[in-house]
Amino acid sequence: MVRIRLRSYGVRLDILCVVACLSTLQAIFVSSHRNYINLNSTGRPLLHEHSIEVLKQNDFGGYTVPALGLYPFQWNWDAGFIAAGWAAFDVDRAWEEMETLFSGQWADGMIPSILFWKASDTYFPGPEIWGTKENPSNSTGITQPPIAGVIVRYLYDCTARTNRRLAQQKVSKLFPKILAYHRWWYKARDPLNTGLVAIIHPWESGMDNSPAWDEALHAFPVDDIPPYEREDLKHVNASMRPSKDTYDHYLTLLYRFKAANYDPEKLYWMSPFRMTDLCTNSVLFRANRDMRFLARMLGKKEEVREINTWLRKGKERFQWLWDMDSGLFKCENQLTGKLSSARISGAFLPLFAGVASQDQAAALASNLKLWIDEVKFGVPSADPAGPVFDPVKYWSGPLWININWMISSGLRHYGYNELAEKIEMDSLTVISESGLREYFNPRTGEGAGGESFSWTAALYLAWLDGEVL
Numbered sequence: 001m002v003r004i005r006l007r008s009y010g011v012r013l014d015i016l017c018v019v020a021c022l023s024t025l026q027a028i029f030v031s032s033h034r035n036y037i038n039l040n041s042t043g044r045p046l047l048h049e050h051s052i053e054v055l056k057q058n059d060f061g062g063y064t065v066p067a068l069g070l071y072p073f074q075w076n077w078d079a080g081f082i083a084a085g086w087a088a089f090d091v092d093r094a095w096e097e098m099e100t101l102f103s104g105q106w107a108d109g110m111i112p113s114i115l116f117w118k119a120s121d122t123y124f125p126g127p128e129i130w131g132t133k134e135n136p137s138n139s140t141g142i143t144q145p146p147i148a149g150v151i152v153r154y155l156y157d158c159t160a161r162t163n164r165r166l167a168q169q170k171v172s173k174l175f176p177k178i179l180a181y182h183r184w185w186y187k188a189r190d191p192l193n194t195g196l197v198a199i200i201h202p203w204e205s206g207m208d209n210s211p212a213w214d215e216a217l218h219a220f221p222v223d224d225i226p227p228y229e230r231e232d233l234k235h236v237n238a239s240m241r242p243s244k245d246t247y248d249h250y251l252t253l254l255y256r257f258k259a260a261n262y263d264p265e266k267l268y269w270m271s272p273f274r275m276t277d278l279c280t281n282s283v284l285f286r287a288n289r290d291m292r293f294l295a296r297m298l299g300k301k302e303e304v305r306e307i308n309t310w311l312r313k314g315k316e317r318f319q320w321l322w323d324m325d326s327g328l329f330k331c332e333n334q335l336t337g338k339l340s341s342a343r344i345s346g347a348f349l350p351l352f353a354g355v356a357s358q359d360q361a362a363a364l365a366s367n368l369k370l371w372i373d374e375v376k377f378g379v380p381s382a383d384p385a386g387p388v389f390d391p392v393k394y395w396s397g398p399l400w401i402n403i404n405w406m407i408s409s410g411l412r413h414y415g416y417n418e419l420a421e422k423i424e425m426d427s428l429t430v431i432s433e434s435g436l437r438e439y440f441n442p443r444t445g446e447g448a449g450g451e452s453f454s455w456t457a458a459l460y461l462a463w464l465d466g467e468v469l
């Protein structure tokens with residue numbers, strides 16, 4: 001007997017049943033989403049088996065690459081979303097994804113944005129750029145949004161349903177490592193103790209070419225960097241990727257950080273790019289809440305107190321990022337003290353964190369409806385009425401499934417169930433119509449970027465068969 005928790009319109013149905021009835025349960029979910037999911041002749045979602053195949057095909061042994069060729073290593077926040085997908089059919093493999101990620105943790109607590117576990121010549125900038133040709137690095141020297149705490153809580157919930165002891169054992173091994181990672185964030189990226197952390201490279205946000213970085217990125221000149229050849233453009237059309245000038249800025253930052261030996265004590269102060277990113281801070285805040293839950297479960301009182309301090313300070317400081325005029329949260333440029341004028345999908349992630357007031361949530365929900373009315377499928381990564389919106393250019397407009405997963409979860413917490421449902425349906429529809437693509441044109445639903453993309457496959461599975469986030 002297995003216990004399967006099925007989600008349908010945000011309601012948890014706890015059902016005891018034999019494995020054989022899985023397809024019946026899935027049919028309940030599918031029947032409520034019938035108009036949005038393509039089914040095969042036996043009534044199962046067409047992409048269900050294919051999503052599992054994609055994760056298996058992208059499994060390089062203990063870690064899953066985001067997309068063959070285009071992204072041939074393990075990425076930090078990808079690993080988290082991907083683990084949620086593995087959990088829908090192989091929870092041991094889900095834990096392994098996170099354990100592999102944390103085996104690459106630096107001594108100071110940082111989890112790098114990319115771990116170069118196995119050699120590949122299909123990605124730039126790879127290990128020989130982060131390190132040297134003679135002495136390649138085994139990781140980047142920067143990080144990514146810290147989703148690990150959220151995911152480990154999620155895996156705990158998945159596992160504890162059938163085996164609480166195992167769930168606790170798994171958590172107790174990862175908990176101190178995640179806590180060390182959060183401590184690293186506050187020490188290295190909030191040395192002034194404001195309550196919110198900074199990113200020092202657009203790659204750290206995971207939203208590389210978001211319009212939120214345009215002004216700050218172009219405020220410093222490009223250095224005399226070595227000539228380079230981009231590998232991404234061999235896999236994806238240039239119209240869907242960041243521009244050459246943007247890449248020149250990315251590499252300028254990389255080479256400056258490398259010259260400082262990626263010393264976190266120095267990088268915060270020396271970086272000409274220092275932003276309070278909404279996505280990173282919302283994810284960190286939410287991860288702190290999930291870590292507090294896990295700390296309580298493990299009986300770690302001191303740690304609960306420490307996390308509470310982060311939560312208290314973070315909550316206060318988030319208000320600094322609220323822009324009353326637009327009814328949106330905004331990223332802050334720490335070097336100028338100004339809020340960025342860009343309107344990005346990260347504006348809605350404080351709902352996922354749970355730091356928005358009810359009034360702020362109402363303003364966010366009405367803005368979100370306007371954005372979705374402008375396109376066809378939500379959520380575009382930038383305001384579709386904004387000056388630089390581009391529906392296929394990476395993070396300057398396309399719809400991303402991981403962001404939708406977090407925004408819809410946030411909306412449900414605030415009671416905006418209809419809007420959450422619309423975003424869930426849009427996600428299932430674009431995937432159903434266009435496949436497991438990296439991102440989607442929100443006007444047409446067409447796929448863009450990489451193909452057989454792991455987190456799209458993973459979150460499709462998590463939505464069909466997984467836990468409630």
Ligand code: DGY
Pocket residue numbers: 113124203206208232
């Ligand atoms: C890329 O290479 O596009 C990645 O987003 C960097 O982490």
